Amino acid sequence: MATTRRDFIRGGVSAFTLTFAAPAFISDLARAQGANRRNLVILYLSGGNDALSTLIPYTDPFYFSRRPTIAVPAGSVLQVGTDSSGKALGLHPRLTGLKQIWDQGHLALIQRTGYNNSSRSHFLGNDIWSTANVSNTTGSGWLGRYLDQLPTPIDPLAGWCTTSPVPHTLIGNFVTAPSIPSPSGYAFQSPNSGTEATYSRTAMTSIASHLPADRPQVAFVSGTAQAAMATLDKVGSVATYGGTVTYANNGLAQALKAVAGAMVKGIGTKVFWVQTGGFDTHANQGVNQTAGTYATNMATIGDSVLAFHNDLKNQGLLNDTCVLMFSEFGRRITENGSNGTDHGGAGVMFAMGGLVKGGLYGTAASLNPDASNPTLENSGGDIRFENDFRSVYARAIDNWLGANSVTLLNGDFKKSSLSYI
Amino acid sequence: MARISPLTEHLLRRVAFSGTAEEIANFAELGYSGAVDALLNYDANAALAIDDKIRTPGYVGVVATREFTPNTNITDTRQRWLFRMVHSPAPLQEKMALFWHNHFATGYNKVAGVVGATDGARLMDARPSQDPGGQLGQIEMFRQKALGSFTDLLTGVAEHPSMSIWLDGRQNTRTSPQENFGREIMELFTFGVANYVEADVYAAARVFTGWNYQSIGDRATTNYAYSFIFNSAQHETTAKTFSFPIYSNGSKTIPARAATAGMQDGLDLITALATHPETAKRLARKLWSFFVSETKEPDNSWVDSIAAVYLSSGTLIKPTLKAVFMSPQFQDSANYFTRYAWPVEYVVRSLKQVGYLGFSVNDALTPLVNMGQTLYEPPDVSGWDLGTWWFSTGGMLSRMNFAAALASNQKFSLRDLSRPYKATPESMISNFALSRLTTRTPDQPVYDALVSYVRAGGTWTGSDTQLTNKAGGIIHLLTGSADYQFV
Numbered sequence: 004m005a006t007t008r009r010d011f012i013r014g015g016v017s018a019f020t021l022t023f024a025a026p027a028f029i030s031d032l033a034r035a036q037g038a039n040r041r042n043l044v045i046l047y048l049s050g051g052n053d054a055l056s057t058l059i060p061y062t063d064p065f066y067f068s069r070r071p072t073i074a075v076p077a078g079s080v081l082q083v084g085t086d087s088s089g090k091a092l093g094l095h096p097r098l099t100g101l102k103q104i105w106d107q108g109h110l111a112l113i114q115r116t117g118y119n120n121s122s123r124s125h126f127l128g129n130d131i132w133s134t135a136n137v138s139n140t141t142g143s144g145w146l147g148r149y150l151d152q153l154p155t156p157i158d159p160l161a162g163w164c165t166t167s168p169v170p171h172t173l174i175g176n177f178v179t180a181p182s183i184p185s186p187s188g189y190a191f192q193s194p195n196s197g198t199e200a201t202y203s204r205t206a207m208t209s210i211a212s213h214l215p216a217d218r219p220q221v222a223f224v225s226g227t228a229q230a231a232m233a234t235l236d237k238v239g240s241v242a243t244y245g246g247t248v249t250y251a252n253n254g255l256a257q258a259l260k261a262v263a264g265a266m267v268k269g270i271g272t273k274v275f276w277v278q279t280g281g282f283d284t285h286a287n288q289g290v291n292q293t294a295g296t297y298a299t300n301m302a303t304i305g306d307s308v309l310a311f312h313n314d315l316k317n318q319g320l321l322n323d324t325c326v327l328m329f330s331e332f333g334r335r336i337t338e339n340g341s342n343g344t345d346h347g348g349a350g351v352m353f354a355m356g357g358l359v360k361g362g363l364y365g366t367a368a369s370l371n372p373d374a375s376n377p378t379l380e381n382s383g384g385d386i387r388f389e390n391d392f393r394s395v396y397a398r399a400i401d402n403w404l405g406a407n408s409v410t411l412l413n414g415d416f417k418k419s420s421l422s423y424i
Numbered sequence: 425m426a427r428i429s430p431l432t433e434h435l436l437r438r439v440a441f442s443g444t445a446e447e448i449a450n451f452a453e454l455g456y457s458g459a460v461d462a463l464l465n466y467d468a469n470a471a472l473a474i475d476d477k478i479r480t481p482g483y484v485g486v487v488a489t490r491e492f493t494p495n496t497n498i499t500d501t502r503q504r505w506l507f508r509m510v511h512s513p514a515p516l517q518e519k520m521a522l523f524w525h526n527h528f529a530t531g532y533n534k535v536a537g538v539v540g541a542t543d544g545a546r547l548m549d550a551r552p553s554q555d556p557g558g559q560l561g562q563i564e565m566f567r568q569k570a571l572g573s574f575t576d577l578l579t580g581v582a583e584h585p586s587m588s589i590w591l592d593g594r595q596n597t598r599t600s601p602q603e604n605f606g607r608e609i610m611e612l613f614t615f616g617v618a619n620y621v622e623a624d625v626y627a628a629a630r631v632f633t634g635w636n637y638q639s640i641g642d643r644a645t646t647n648y649a650y651s652f653i654f655n656s657a658q659h660e661t662t663a664k665t666f667s668f669p670i671y672s673n674g675s676k677t678i679p680a681r682a683a684t685a686g687m688q689d690g691l692d693l694i695t696a697l698a699t700h701p702e703t704a705k706r707l708a709r710k711l712w713s714f715f716v717s718e719t720k721e722p723d724n725s726w727v728d729s730i731a732a733v734y735l736s737s738g739t740l741i742k743p744t745l746k747a748v749f750m751s752p753q754f755q756d757s758a759n760y761f762t763r764y765a766w767p768v769e770y771v772v773r774s775l776k777q778v779g780y781l782g783f784s785v786n787d788a789l790t791p792l793v794n795m796g797q798t799l800y801e802p803p804d805v806s807g808w809d810l811g812t813w814w815f816s817t818g819g820m821l822s823r824m825n826f827a828a829a830l831a832s833n834q835k836f837s838l839r840d841l842s843r844p845y846k847a848t849p850e851s852m853i854s855n856f857a858l859s860r861l862t863t864r865t866p867d868q869p870v871y872d873a874l875v876s877y878v879r880a881g882g883t884w885t886g887s888d889t890q891l892t893n894k895a896g897g898i899i900h901l902l903t904g905s906a907d908y909q910f911v
Contacts, residue, residue, distance in 0.1 A: 050804075123607070123625070124617055126806050159817075167796050168813040182816030188794065189818065192825040194832035194896040198881060203897055206877035207824065210905050213869040220719045220762065224815050225906035228824065231817040283804075285604045286592045340600025341592055346607070381622070 043404060044262060044275040044326040045146070045172065046308070046353075048300075050282030051125060052330035053344050054351040054386070056290040056297055057098070058083075058112055058367075062091045065370035069337040073290045073344070086114065088366035095290070097301035100309030101353075109312065109321070110355050111423035113395055114365035115378070117349035117388030121332055125283070125346075128331035133171035135393050135412050145396060146274050147175025148411045149404060153273070159230045160237060163265060164276040165258035173276055180274065181230050186242035186261050191235055208232045241265050247317040248310045255279040256307040263314045266323070273404070279304065282330055286341035304328075308355060321357030325403050325424055327395070328353035333386055336370055336379070348385030352395050354423045364421055365390045394418035428452050432459060433862040434760050437911040438715050439463050439749065440515030442773035442862065460749045464571070464742060466514035471567075474512050475504070475551075484510050484775055487786035495550040495559075496542045498532055499789065502799045505549065505563070506785040509772040520570035520741070521563055522768065523714055526810075528581050528613060529802035530562055530590045538589045539650070547586040547650060548800045557641050557649035562586040563800070571742035574707070574734070575698040578613060582694060583652035585637035591805065594636050598660045601629035608805050609694075615702035620667060627664040631678060631689045634659035659686035670696040698739050704731035711744070716754050717762040718811045726753055761864055761910040764811050767795035769911060770823060774903050777861050779834040779841075787829065794822035815909070824904035831903070835896035839888065842895035846886030849878035849894075857898045863907050870905065874898060 060066050061077040080093025081102045092112075094102055104110045118137050122128040130140035143151070150162050150173070162173050162180025173180040183189055191207070193200035211228035215221050244264025250256040258277045265272050281300050289295020308326065315321040333350035349368075368378035368386045380387040393416035397408035401417065403424050409415050427433070429452040436443035436451060440463065443451065451459040477483050479492060486492055486503040494504035509518045536544025549561035560568075562584050569577045581587055582605075588594045591605035606628030610620045634655045641648030665677040670692055678689050697703060708730035712722040733747045734740070748754055765773065771788045792798060796819050802808055831838065845856035853874050858865065866874070878884060878894050902908055 123622060124611055125804065126611075127617055164816065167794075167816045167818045168809050169816045182818040184794070184818050189821060190825075191821070192828040194828050194835055194900045195893050199893050199897065202877055202880040203828075203900065205880075206873050206901050207904060209873040209876075210870050210901060213867060213873075213906075215867055220764070220812075221906045221910065223812055224764070224820065224909050227815045227817050227820040228904075228906060231821040231824070234817065285602060286595050338600075339595075339602045340597040341595030341602050343592070343595075343602070345603045 040266075040269075040320075040323045041403060041405075042266065042273050042275060042324055043146075043399060044277060044324060046304075046326055046328040047170070047172075047276070047278045048282050048304075048328065048330040049125075049129075049278055049280045050284070050330070051128070051332045051334055051346055052282045052350060053284055053288065053290070053297065053334040054330075054349070055333070055336065055370075056288070057095055057301070058114065058351050059093050059095065060090055060367045060370065061093050063367075063370050065336075065372065069370060069372065071338070072342050073288050073338050075290055083112070083363065086363040086366050090367040092363065092367060095298070095301045097298045098305040100305030100307070101355075102305070103309055104312050104355055105361060108361040109357060109359050110353065110361050111359050112363050113352040113354065113390060113421065113423065114363065114367055115349045115386060115389035116329065116352045116365070116392045116395060117332065117386075118391055118393075119388065121348045121380075121385075121388065123332065123346035125331055130171060132329065132331055132392060135396060143176045144170070144172035144174045145411055146172050146276075147179060149175075149274065149400065149406055150178040150180065151175040152406065152411070153178075158271055159234055160265075160270050160272050162274045162276070163262070163270075163272045165261055166276060166278045170276055170278070173274065180276070181227075181234060183234075183238055183261070185257075186238050186244075186264065189231075189235065189238045189242070191232070204232075237268075237270055240268050241270065244268065246310075246314050248314045250310050250314075251303075251306060253303055253307070255303055256310060259307055259311040260314075263311060263318070263320075266315070266320050267318050284334070284343045285339065285345060286343040288338075288343045312355065316357070323357075325354060325356035325359060325399060327399060328355070329392065329395075335384055336372075336386065337384065348380055349388040352392065354395075354399075356424070359424050360422060362423075364423055390418065390421060391416055394421050395423075398422070398424060427859055427862070430757065430760070431456060431755060434755075434757075435459055435463070435749070436515075437773070437862070438754075438763070439519065441509050441519070441769060442776055442911065444776050445860070447776075448862070456755070457750065460746065463516045464746055464749075466517055468514065468517070468568075471508075471512050471514035471517055472551075472553075474508060475554075477511060478504065478507055482781070483507070484780035485782070485784035485786075487784045495555050495561075496545050498536070498541065498545040498548070498800060499786075501545050501549050502789055503785045505799055506768070506772065506788060509768065510775050510780065510785075516745075517567050517570050520745075521566040522766075523710075524566040524570065524577070525563060525799075526802065526807035527710070528562075528566075528587070529805050529807035530586050530800075531802055531804075532800040535586050535589050539585075543650070547584075547589075555649070556646040559649040571745065572740065574703075574739040574741060575695055577741075578609075578694050578698050579691065581613070582609065582632070582635065582690065585650040585652065588635065588637045588652075593632055596629060596633050596635070596658075598633050598658045601626065601633055601660065603629040605629075605632055609697065612806055614697040614706070615700050616706050619700070619702050624666050624668070627666055627678075628693060630660045630662075631664050631693050634683075634686060635690060654687040656683040656686055659683045659689075661686055664689065666693075666696075668696070668700065699735065701731065701735065704734045707731075707734060707744075711748050713810070714763075715745075715748050716751075717759045718764055719762040720759070722753070726751065761907070763911050764814055765909050765911045766808070766810070767792050767797035767814065767819075767823075768799065770795070770909065771826065773911065774827065774830055778830050778899055778903060779837050781834075781837065783830065783833050787833075788826070791822055791826040791829070795819050795826070796822075820909075823909065827900045827904035827908075831896040831900035834899075835892055838895040838899055839891040842891055846891055849875050849884050852878055852894065853898060856895070857902055861899070861902055861908065863902060866902075866905070866907060870907070874901060877901060 079096040135145040164182040167182040193203035241264040250260040334344035335347040372383035397416040400408040432452040494500040546559045549563040550559040593605040596602040638653040663680040
C-alpha cells in the first residue's frame with residue numbers, strides 16, 4: 004500500500020513514546036556538540052521546481068521546440084559553461100545572485116537528480132525525499148535520524164525549522180526539531196503582569212515537563228510545549244540579530260536571516276530547514292518574461308541566498324555552512340496549453356557553501372522526444388534521473404556532517420563523482 | 425459545577441465545537457441517540473438566521489473599521505466563519521464544511537489572483553441570498569451539501585469556478601490537456617494514490633477538457649456571478665481508457681462522444697470515482713480520524729461497515745455519519761481525547777468554554793496563522809497536515825499565547841464566575857476551571873503545579889484581587905496545557 008504523510012502520524016506517535024521514556028535529552032540544555040560549528044541548511048523548493056527553467060540547456064533545439072512559449076531565450080541565460088558531456092548550460096536570468104556565488108566558486112549544480120520510477124505526486128514525492136526511502140515512506144526523516152545519533156544529551160535546538168509544521172525530513176525516531184517561524188514572535192505571554200506573570204511561566208514550565216508515559220500523544224504535545232519553554236531565551240537572543248547585509252522583506256530572506264542569526268549567536272544548531280513555495284507552475288509560468296511567477300521565484304531565491312552568502316562571509320561563517328537546495332520532482336519537458344508545465348521526473352540540486360567545490364556535476368539530458376532517448380523516460384516526456392538524490396545526501400552526511408551515510412540512508416549510495424563537498 | 429455526562433461532552437467536542445455548560449445539559453437531556461439525531465437533523469434555515477446576530481449584544485464580536493462585508497472581504501469572511509462555529513445552531517454543518525474544506529482544499533490567494541480580492545472572497549464563501557449577483561461560494565456549497573450525496577458534492581466541486589481556477593481546469597484544453605485537476609481528483613479527492621496509474625492521469629485530464637467557468641450578469645454593477653460552463657469546442661472527443669472500471673458493467677473505457685455531449689465524460693468519471701469501493705474505504709478512514717481517533721487505526725471491520733453504509737445509501741453522507749456516531753468505537757471512553765484539535769477547533773472551543781463577551785474573533789486571526797491554520801488558505805491541495813503535525817514548538821507556543829490573550833480579555837468575567845468556588849485553591853481548580861473546560865482530570869504533577877500556582881504570592885483568601893489574577897491564570901494554564909489540545 005502506498006503511504007501518505009498522514010500515515011506517518013501514528014508512526015510518529017509511537018516513535019515519540021521512545022523519546023519520552025527517556026526524557027533526559029530534552030531537559031538538559033548543555034551544549035554537547037563541542038567545537039564543531041558545521042551546519043547544514045536545507046532549502047526546499049516546494050511544489051516541484053521546473054529544473055529546465057533553472058538550469059537551461061540553451062543550445063538544445065528540442066528545449067525550444069518543446070517549449071515554444073515558455074523557453075528562456077538563449078541570449079538571456081546566465082552562462083555557466085558546459086558539463087562533462089559538452090552540453091552548454093545557463094542559469095535563469097533572474098538568478099543573478101546565484102551567478103555571483105557561482106563566480107566565486109561556491110556553488111555546485113547537480114544535474115538530473117531523482118530516483119527510478121519517480122513519483123509525480125507532490126505528497127508521495129516529498130515523503131520519498133524526506134525519508135530517503137523510495138518504497139516505504141512511513142518512517143523517520145533522514146535528518147531526523149541524523150539528529151537521533153548525535154551524542155546525548157541532544158540540545159533541543161540541534162535542529163531548527165523556520166517553518167511550521169516541522170517537515171517530515173526532520174522528524175527522527177527519538178528527536179524532532181523545533182519550529183521557529185519567527186524568533187521575534189517566540190515569546191511567552193501571560194494574562195497577568197509582574198510577579199504574577201513569573202508565576203505563570205514557572206507553572207507552565209512545570210506543567211509542560213509532565214510527559215505521561217501511558218498517553219504518548221499527550222507526552223508528544225507536552226514535549227513540544229516543554230521544548231518551547233526551554234528554548235525561549237536562546238531563540239529570543241536571535242531575534243535581535245540585524246545582519247551585516249540587507250535581507251529583503253520576504254519570507255525566504257527573513258528565514259535565512261534568522262538562520263544566520265542563530266549561527267552568529269552560536270546557538271549550536273546543526274541542521275536548519277528553510278522552505279519556499281510557488282513552484283507548482285501548471286499555468287502561467289512566464290519563464291521567458293522578466294516578470295511572472297517563475298521569474299519572481301528565481302529572483303527571490305537568487306537574491307536571498309546571495310544576501311545569506313555575503314552575510315556569512317562577512318561574519319566569517321561561510322566555511323561552516325553548506326546549503327542544499329532541491330524540490331520533490333522536476334517538471335514535464337513539453338509545456339502544456341496553459342503556459343505551464345505538469346509534474347515530471349528528475350530535477351536539479353544545488354549546493355552552496357565556502358567549502359563547496361563549485362561546478363557542474365552530472366550531465367544534462369538530451370531533450371529529443373524520441374522514445375529510445377536513454378536520458379528521458381515516460382516515452383520521452385520526462386527527464387530520467389542520472390544521480391540518485393540519496394547519493395547527494397550521502398556526500399553531505401559523510402563528508403560534511405561527519406556521520407555515516409550507510410546507516411542513516413539504510414544503504415550505500417556513495418558516488419565518488421559527486422565530490423561537491 | 426458538576427459534570428453531567430462525559431459522553432455528551434465527548435459528542436459535542438467531536439460533532440460540534442465543544443459545548444458550553446448549558447449546551448451540554450440540553451443535549452444530555454435528549455439521551456445519546458436523541459442527541460445524535462438532533463445534531464444530524466439540523467434546521468438549515470435556523471442556521472442561516474444566525475448571521476442576523478452578528479454585531480448584536482450577547483455574541484462574540486467581529487471587528488470592521490467600515491461596514492462588515494463577509495461576502496466580499498476575506499478578513500470579514502474569516503470572522504463570519506468563526507462566528508458561525510461559535511454560535512450556529514447547526515454545529516455539525518460547520519464541522520462538515522470544515523472537513524470538506526480540508527478534503528477539497530482550495531486556497532483564496534490563487535483564486536483572488538485571477539478574479540481579484542472581492543470576487544475571490546465571493547467565490548470562497550459568498551451566501552447567494554446576501555450577494556447581489558447571487559454568487560454561491562465554495563464553502564457555502566459545502567454547507568448546503570454537507571450531509572448529502574458525495575457524488576453530488578464532488579460534481580459541485582468539479583464544476584465550481586473556484587476549483588476551475590485553483591487546479592487550472594480553466595486552462596485544460598483539447599490540444600494541450602492539463603493534468604492538475606485530473607490527478608488530484610483521484611489522488612486526493614477520491615480513492616487515493618495507490619489506485620491509479622500515470623496513464624489514468626492523462627486520461628482524466630482529457631476527460632475534463634472543456635470544463636470551465638463564465639461570468640453571467642452585468643459586470644458594470646455588482647449584479648453578476650461566476651458559474652460553470654461546458655465549452656464543447658475545447659473538449660477532446662476520443663475514447664478514454666482507464667485502469668479501473670468506469671461503468672457498472674466493468675467497462676474501463678469512456679466512449680468517444682460528440683463534443684456537444686462530452687460533458688458526460690466527466691460525470692461518468694466522477695460517478696465511477698465516488699462509488700469506487702476504495703473511495704468508500706478512504707472516506708471511512710478519514711471520518712475515523714476526524715471523529716473517532718487519531719491515535720489508533722480503525723479495525724478493517726469498522727471501515728468495511730462504514731464503507732458499506734456509504735455505498736448502499738448511494739454515497740449519502742448523513743447515514744454514513746450516523747453509523748460513525750452510533751458505532752461503539754465512537755462512544756468508547758477509551759477514545760475520548762484522542763484527537764489532536766485543529767487550531768480553529770481549539771480556538772472555538774476556548775471561546776465557548778472560557779468566554780467571548782467583549783472578545784472579537786478578529787483577534788483570533790493572527791494567532792490562527794501562527795498555529796498553522798488560516799481559513800480559506802490551506803497550505804496546498806492536500807489540505808492541512810493534521811494530528812501531530814499541528815504541534816511544533818512554534819505552533820504550541822502560539823496556542824499557549826492565545827490562551828493567555830483570551831484569559832486576559834476575560835479575567836473579570838472569570839473572576840465573577842469563579843466566586844462561588846473561591847473557598848480553596850483546589851475548589852478553584854476542580855469545581856470551577858476543570859468543569860468549565862470539560863477537560864480530563866489532570867495527572868497529579870499537573871494538578872500539583874496548578875495548586876502551587878494558585879498559592880504563589882501569598883496566603884489564599886479568595887479576595888477579589890486574587891480571583892482576578894488567578895481565575896484567569898488557571899484558565900490560561902489549563903487551556904494552554906497539552907491536555908486541552910485534545911478533543
